[in-house]
Amino acid sequence: MPRRVLLPLLLAAVLSACGGDDDAVPVVVSAPVSTEPWIARSITNGAKLAVDEINAAGGLTLARDERRPLKLVTLDNASSPATALANAREAVDRKAAILITDGTGARAIGDLTDRAHLPAFVVFEGGAGLIDPQRHPTVFRLAPADAIMTRRLADYIANQLPKVAMITDDSGYGTQGRAALRDAFTVDEVQVVSDQVIPRRAQDLAPQILQAKRSGADRLVVWASAADVAATLEAVAKAGWDVPVLSGQTGEDPLIRQRLVAHPEYLSRLRFVSSRITAEMGPKPFNQFRARYERAVGVDEVGVQQDGRDVIQPPDWPMYPYDAVKLAAEAAKDAGALGAPLVQALNDGTRITGANGDQRAYNRDYHEGVSPQDTYFARYEGFEFVPVVDDPLSGTLPKVNQLR
Numbered sequence: 001m002p003r004r005v006l007l008p009l010l011l012a013a014v015l016s017a018c019g020g021d022d023d024a025v026p027v028v029v030s031a032p033v034s035t036e037p038w039i040a041r042s043i044t045n046g047a048k049l050a051v052d053e054i055n056a057a058g059g060l061t062l063a064r065d066e067r068r069p070l071k072l073v074t075l076d077n078a079s080s081p082a083t084a085l086a087n088a089r090e091a092v093d094r095k096a097a098i099l100i101t102d103g104t105g106a107r108a109i110g111d112l113t114d115r116a117h118l119p120a121f122v123v124f125e126g127g128a129g130l131i132d133p134q135r136h137p138t139v140f141r142l143a144p145a146d147a148i149m150t151r152r153l154a155d156y157i158a159n160q161l162p163k164v165a166m167i168t169d170d171s172g173y174g175t176q177g178r179a180a181l182r183d184a185f186t187v188d189e190v191q192v193v194s195d196q197v198i199p200r201r202a203q204d205l206a207p208q209i210l211q212a213k214r215s216g217a218d219r220l221v222v223w224a225s226a227a228d229v230a231a232t233l234e235a236v237a238k239a240g241w242d243v244p245v246l247s248g249q250t251g252e253d254p255l256i257r258q259r260l261v262a263h264p265e266y267l268s269r270l271r272f273v274s275s276r277i278t279a280e281m282g283p284k285p286f287n288q289f290r291a292r293y294e295r296a297v298g299v300d301e302v303g304v305q306q307d308g309r310d311v312i313q314p315p316d317w318p319m320y321p322y323d324a325v326k327l328a329a330e331a332a333k334d335a336g337a338l339g340a341p342l343v344q345a346l347n348d349g350t351r352i353t354g355a356n357g358d359q360r361a362y363n364r365d366y367h368e369g370v371s372p373q374d375t376y377f378a379r380y381e382g383f384e385f386v387p388v389v390d391d392p393l394s395g396t397l398p399k400v401n402q403l404r
Contacts, residue, residue: 027051027096029101031076032077046321049293051070062338070329100325103125106125123320128145150183153184154187157190165217165221166195167212169202170200173223173225181223201225208235219243219246220245230255244271246272248272256270278397280357283400285356289322304383
């Protein structure tokens with residue numbers, strides 16, 4: 001059975017390196033398994049590798065050299081805030097060491113995790129309202145914030161004096177992204193000539209694209225699910241509109257390439273802003289992480305081919321949940337306990353070197369884990385994405401292999 005078929009089945013299961021051990025401490029993942037499989041797979045696989053490595057080294061270190069194994073539990077939140085909140089309650093009931101989430105329902109989750117002294121890490125969504133250290137001292141983000149990515153995007157295009165058409169979907173991701181885009185474009189005095197909200201996973205975007213085209217826009221910015229990004233690219237091509245398209249981090253979701261497998265040329269107009277894969281020190285740390293990841297989890301196949309070779313997804317987003325688990329384990333070691341002492345250690349600055357060589361740490365007043373210098377722009381060459389050359393930071397980054 002192909003790997004892309006097996007993975008969703010594996011995601012729904014309880015994953016554990018020591019599954020039958022009643023003494024094992026849960027690490028709970030709440031992810032959109034049934035609605036956004038790439039996001040869920042990235043979160044689960046990154047966390048799984050960290051759990052397995054910690055267990056292989058003897059387990060979680062607590063007080064008096066006490067060692068306890070970890071077990072990974074993946075729960076489907078189906079992109080529903082209510083389900084995400086129920087998953088957080090289950091994490092509390094299970095006495096989990098840490099909750100890792102894509103960000104769905106994060107505002108409500110914070111009220112719950114604060115009372116339970118359960119550290120929660122948002123590892124995908126970047127909305128400004130999700131992170132508030134004073135209100136929610138247990139909620140941390142280890143992913144680029146929308147404010148960072150949208151400001152970088154605005155800076156990237158501002159000198160060209162563009163006329164921008166915006167398309168966002170009605171999900172939390174799209175709604176939060178729309179607010180951040182609006183703020184960034186206001187600061188950089190970028191003219192927005194069209195602003196439309198579409199349903200999540202819209203089927204036909206021809207009317208919206210026609211309206212955007214008629215507005216006189218010469219840039220199209222879409223902040224939406226991968227399915228909507230793919231639908232936008234298809235509708236733009238069918239409308240015969242020669243316009244650059246820019247997106248957020250969903251632009252690298254394999255679903256887009258799968259949907260456009262018959263038309264790789266549609267991808268050539270897309271640029272996306274995301275977190276850079278390799279750090280300032282170079283690609284060596286990421287390559288070492290990637291080797292461990294692919295040995296343990298396997299190669300993530302995109303499901304398309306280029307030049308007769310399989311296109312594979314580099315494990316860039318799995319780095320965040322991996323680092324979250326490793327950071328929480330280090331904080332538990334510093335604190336000598338789970339719960340409130342672990343949260344205190346995180347807020348006091350427990351630090352690790354992350355999977356790609358970047359430093360990971362927080363303090364009580366700052367719960368963001370990715371800096372503006374850690375974001376870049378990518379474009380597509382066929383079905384591979386590569387750093388752009390017309391952005392100073394992106395142009396210094398190496399290409400990451402995506403063929404085998």
